[in-house]
Amino acid sequence: MTGTIELGREVVNKLRASYDDVAVLIKTRDRVMVKLWNTEPSVTQSWITTEVSLLLTKSKRVLILEFSVGRPEEILKAVEKISSVVERVEESELYAPLPEPQEVKLVEGSFDAKVIDAMRDPGKLTRLMIDAALSEGAERVAGTLTLSNDERVLVTSKGFENSERRTLVEAYLRAFKKEFSGQWAHGSTHVNEKEIEEVGRKAGLYASITSNKADLQPGKYDVVLSPLVVGNLMNYVSFMSSALAVLMGYSMFMKFRPGDKIASEKLTLVDTPRDPTLPNVASFDDEGVPTYDKPIIEDGVFHNLLHNSGTATKLGVKSTGNAGWVMPNPWNLRMKPGELREEELVSELRNGVIITNNWYTRLQNYVEGTFSTVARDAALLVKNGEVVGNVGRVRIATSFPQLLNNIEEMTRQTYDIMWWEVRTPTRAPYVLARNVNLTKPYI
Amino acid sequence: MGFDEDLLRELIDAGVAVGASYVEVRYQNDHGISVSMRNGRLIGVGSVREEGVGVRVLINGSLGFAATNDLSRDGLMNALEKAVSRARATASLRRNAITFAEERVGRASYEVVPKSRLEDIHVEDLTSLGKEAYGELLKTVSQVKLPVCVFSAETHMQEKLIMTSEGAYVRSRIPRIYVSLNLVLLHQQRGTLQRMKEFASSGGGELLKEWKPVDVVSEEVKNLEVVLLKGVEPPKDPVDVVVGSEIIGLLVHESAGHPMEADRILGREAAQAGESYVKPEMIGKYRIGNELATVIEDPTIPGSNGFYLYDDEGVPARPRYLYKEGIINEALHNRHTASIFGVKSNAAARAMNYASEPIIRMSNTYLKPGNMSFEELIDDIGLGVFIKSYMEWNIDDIRWNQRYVGLEAYLIRNGELAEPVRNPVLEITTQGFYSNIVAVDKELKFYPGTCGKGEPSQGVPVWFGGPDVRISKIRLGVIA
Numbered sequence: 001m002t003g004t005i006e007l008g009r010e011v012v013n014k015l016r017a018s019y020d021d022v023a024v025l026i027k028t029r030d031r032v033m034v035k036l037w038n039t040e041p042s043v044t045q046s047w048i049t050t051e052v053s054l055l056l057t058k059s060k061r062v063l064i065l066e067f068s069v070g071r072p073e074e075i076l077k078a079v080e081k082i083s084s085v086v087e088r089v090e091e092s093e094l095y096a097p098l099p100e101p102q103e104v105k106l107v108e109g110s111f112d113a114k115v116i117d118a119m120r121d122p123g124k125l126t127r128l129m130i131d132a133a134l135s136e137g138a139e140r141v142a143g144t145l146t147l148s149n150d151e152r153v154l155v156t157s158k159g160f161e162n163s164e165r166r167t168l169v170e171a172y173l174r175a176f177k178k179e180f181s182g183q184w185a186h187g188s189t190h191v192n193e194k195e196i197e198e199v200g201r202k203a204g205l206y207a208s209i210t211s212n213k214a215d216l217q218p219g220k221y222d223v224v225l226s227p228l229v230v231g232n233l234m235n236y237v238s239f240m241s242s243a244l245a246v247l248m249g250y251s252m253f254m255k256f257r258p259g260d261k262i263a264s265e266k267l268t269l270v271d272t273p274r275d276p277t278l279p280n281v282a283s284f285d286d287e288g289v290p291t292y293d294k295p296i297i298e299d300g301v302f303h304n305l306l307h308n309s310g311t312a313t314k315l316g317v318k319s320t321g322n323a324g325w326v327m328p329n330p331w332n333l334r335m336k337p338g339e340l341r342e343e344e345l346v347s348e349l350r351n352g353v354i355i356t357n358n359w360y361t362r363l364q365n366y367v368e369g370t371f372s373t374v375a376r377d378a379a380l381l382v383k384n385g386e387v388v389g390n391v392g393r394v395r396i397a398t399s400f401p402q403l404l405n406n407i408e409e410m411t412r413q414t415y416d417i418m419w420w421e422v423r424t425p426t427r428a429p430y431v432l433a434r435n436v437n438l439t440k441p442y443i
Numbered sequence: 444m445g446f447d448e449d450l451l452r453e454l455i456d457a458g459v460a461v462g463a464s465y466v467e468v469r470y471q472n473d474h475g476i477s478v479s480m481r482n483g484r485l486i487g488v489g490s491v492r493e494e495g496v497g498v499r500v501l502i503n504g505s506l507g508f509a510a511t512n513d514l515s516r517d518g519l520m521n522a523l524e525k526a527v528s529r530a531r532a533t534a535s536l537r538r539n540a541i542t543f544a545e546e547r548v549g550r551a552s553y554e555v556v557p558k559s560r561l562e563d564i565h566v567e568d569l570t571s572l573g574k575e576a577y578g579e580l581l582k583t584v585s586q587v588k589l590p591v592c593v594f595s596a597e598t599h600m601q602e603k604l605i606m607t608s609e610g611a612y613v614r615s616r617i618p619r620i621y622v623s624l625n626l627v628l629l630h631q632q633r634g635t636l637q638r639m640k641e642f643a644s645s646g647g648g649e650l651l652k653e654w655k656p657v658d659v660v661s662e663e664v665k666n667l668e669v670v671l672l673k674g675v676e677p678p679k680d681p682v683d684v685v686v687g688s689e690i691i692g693l694l695v696h697e698s699a700g701h702p703m704e705a706d707r708i709l710g711r712e713a714a715q716a717g718e719s720y721v722k723p724e725m726i727g728k729y730r731i732g733n734e735l736a737t738v739i740e741d742p743t744i745p746g747s748n749g750f751y752l753y754d755d756e757g758v759p760a761r762p763r764y765l766y767k768e769g770i771i772n773e774a775l776h777n778r779h780t781a782s783i784f785g786v787k788s789n790a791a792a793r794a795m796n797y798a799s800e801p802i803i804r805m806s807n808t809y810l811k812p813g814n815m816s817f818e819e820l821i822d823d824i825g826l827g828v829f830i831k832s833y834m835e836w837n838i839d840d841i842r843w844n845q846r847y848v849g850l851e852a853y854l855i856r857n858g859e860l861a862e863p864v865r866n867p868v869l870e871i872t873t874q875g876f877y878s879n880i881v882a883v884d885k886e887l888k889f890y891p892g893t894c895g896k897g898e899p900s901q902g903v904p905v906w907f908g909g910p911d912v913r914i915s916k917i918r919l920g921v922i923a
Contacts, residue, residue, distance in 0.1 A: 040537050040538045044506070045510075050512060062488065065491075066490070068796075085488055144898055249637065365636065368634065439870060443872060
């Protein structure tokens with residue numbers, strides 16, 4: 001939208017004389033979310049918002065302002081109020097000049113007009129996933145369907161000006177049958193009715209897959225982790241791969257150097273900004289640097305930290321196109337798939353536990369990567385390749401280095417996962433890991 | 444707070460005119476400054492301003508919410524139209540009409556007046572504190588290194604004006620300050636230890652002095668160095684465990700506060716933060732612990748991080764007894780869940796910012812303290828463990844099975860604190876904990892947190908606290 005670029009240009013033009021660098025990032029959003037409980041909507045939420053962020057630098061001082069206001073005069077008034085701060089604070093340890101504009105090849109195909117149509121009646125797509133879950137035997141469902149029309153505009157005093165639009169479909173559903181439940185999720189820039197139905201179908205399937213409870217004693221088990229679990233854990237790995245996380249003590253990568261083997265050779269994790277179907281598609285980062293796909297871990301070897309200009313300058317490397325003005329961030333994640341079908345992976349597991357969903361991952365120590373996370377929904381005990389019951393809410397308690405090294409196999413099919421516990425969209429397979437510590441309370 | 448109230452009234456009238464049985468408009472302005480520093484050096488200075496209006500309508504039994512920061516008349520009317528039309532568009536999926544309990548809503552204006560205004564806190568005040576902290580901590584450590592000391596501080600002014608079609612009018616202004624540190628201690632042979640420490644309250648610049656954050660953190664680091672250098676594994680057999688007030692606060696938040704949120708009990712958060720082991724029929728009857736298990740939720744504590752006097756539906760706040768002498772007693776309600784339970788709302792509806800729907804939230808949650816001193820609490824323990832602080836924790840989605848991994852912890856030998864213990868794991872069920880309380884001391888302390896819930900996730904400021912608590916014969920784990 002020209003109007004938004006003009007807003008950015010107006011702000012940059014008014015401020016450029018007073019600062020060394022000015023960048024304006026504007027995000028506009030028209031979004032609807034249907035939230036379900038007990039198989040019906042609890043609320044239908046909408047957002048019509050404009051968020052403006054400003055990066056101002058002067059003599060290596062860095063000031064970042066975030067406004068959830070749409071009027072340029074409000075922004076300029078607020079800048080005036082705080083501008084004297086720049087004179088008084090000291091230089092930033094992570095200062096770097098904004099990069100000179102480079103040619104950006106815009107990713108095509110990230111906007112789907114069907115999403116805009118669906119926003120007028122979000123009930124239709126919602127019903128698809130509800131019906132699919134109920135047809136698998138679920139008794140009730142909860143979840144959300146989110147549809148969004150987003151625009152992102154960046155204007156900098158270095159002469160960078162660009163904008164891109166994307167649409168978003170995020171669907172996840174939790175299905176219940178008696179005391180058991182199953183959950184599935186999907187995220188895309190496009191409406192795909194089959195994928196949305198699949199969310200309901202898999203949630204319903206996992207809720208109904210067994211009516212037996214099984215006991216599990218704490219100990220080491222071989223486990224299959226579903227793409228929801230893998231997505232959640234890879235979100236943490238990718239967060240820790242941000243160079244700022246390393247500098248700030250929130251990363252196991254403090255202990256490693258690029259080239260170190262840190263995981264099973266089966267693991268390749270790629271930051272994927274340029275896939276037009278993944279929700280956080282981006283052609284340029286928040287500094288105007290063109291994005292590109294890059295491995296964080298390739299064949300088990302630690303490959304890249306994610307950088308913006310500031311962290312790259314500090315550590316003597318080049319930006320990886322992952323700005324975030326302060327925090328470099330992954331865009332989307334993609335894992336290299338394996339070669340097995342899902343049933344073959346379960347056969348490989350033979351005896352162990354399939355954990356289909358998790359939540360509440362917390363770390364005791366980011367530097368060591370020690371963490372635990374709690375299973376929810378179907379956690380299935382497998383004996384001789386057959387599901388014999390649900391072990392309930394057990395806990396994975398291990399460290400990321402241990403877990404990543406214990407990965408043995410993956411499925412060839414991947415799923416595009418996005419939900420409450422997977423905020424960086426992740427294309428992930430099912431993963432088989434050996435010898436994983438599972439715990440539960442004694443009393 | 445300069446916003447055109449007439450425009451909000453017009454919005455309410457327009458909602459009623461198109462058939463809404465309830466219209467609620469909330470102007471909210473959250474703003475403040477922040478600094479982040481690493482090892483005494485500045486990373487960046489930030490300023491945030493989130494200003495907009497959230498409008499909620501109940502129309503033919505469907506609930507619609509829309510938020511906008513286009514505060515023009517057209518912008519607000521557009522938001523109202525979206526709230527109404529999209530609620531109507533999903534009406535075909537509805538099975539039961541949503542209703543709100545009848546309430547006497549407030550007409551009030553209140554403000555937290557700090558001794559020192561947020562406006563008078565300068566960035567330099569925050570950065571000088573960050574520098575002082577790093578300098579002192581470097582002096583504190585002797586045999587270990589301090590490779591990372593991250594210091595963050597921010598001010599937060601929250602201004603709200605809530606008006607509803609039923610006559611609520613609540614204007615509030617609450618300043619808060621937040622300070623946090625992330626520390627990594629490193630020893631070549633003994634590895635690393637990490638501590639995140641937070642301070643947060645409602646109030647103003649005076650808090651930066653009152654908290655004595657540099658002294659508090661220096662004292663902790665001195666102790667944590669000993670834990671890193673000399674910490675031993677916890678006993679393998681069951682022993683009496685004294686759980687420090689920091690963990691008790693988190694524990695009651697997780698295992699009493701969350702499961703007593705009525706929306707969770709009813710399944711409204713089922714696909715996100717989960718449900719609850721508590722079922723409606725258990726309230727007032729089910730015994731979850733012994734007579735020492737009393738957990739109170741109170742938004743009205745002056746100076747608290749979760750302070751408010753009226754909730755975001757305009758209902759006056761009061762203390763709630765979640766667990767009372769071991770019995771599940773009173774759930775946290777908004778007007779919707781109160782209607783389903785056939786009770787009155789107890790004012791638990793809170794919204795993080797203008798773009799968030801008000802949902803049931805905690806405020807300040809604590810375990811009722813007792814009369815004895817800490818020394819009396821541990822006096823007759825032959826062999827036990829005192830777990831003072833934590834890093835890792837989590838709980839399952841029905842709030843039953845939880846885990847806390849100790850950071851600063853000590854053996855108790857013959858009634859006295861002895862050598863440090865490293866990474867003891869307390870993994871216990873909700874009933875297991877509340878039923879095994881032997882004694883509680885009188886030292887009620889509060890700790891700050893940002894509680895996450897809702898979709899999109901909303902983080903709201905809370906306090907949680909309690910005394911030190913002794914539980915009997917617990918088998919502790921270790922990090923595998």
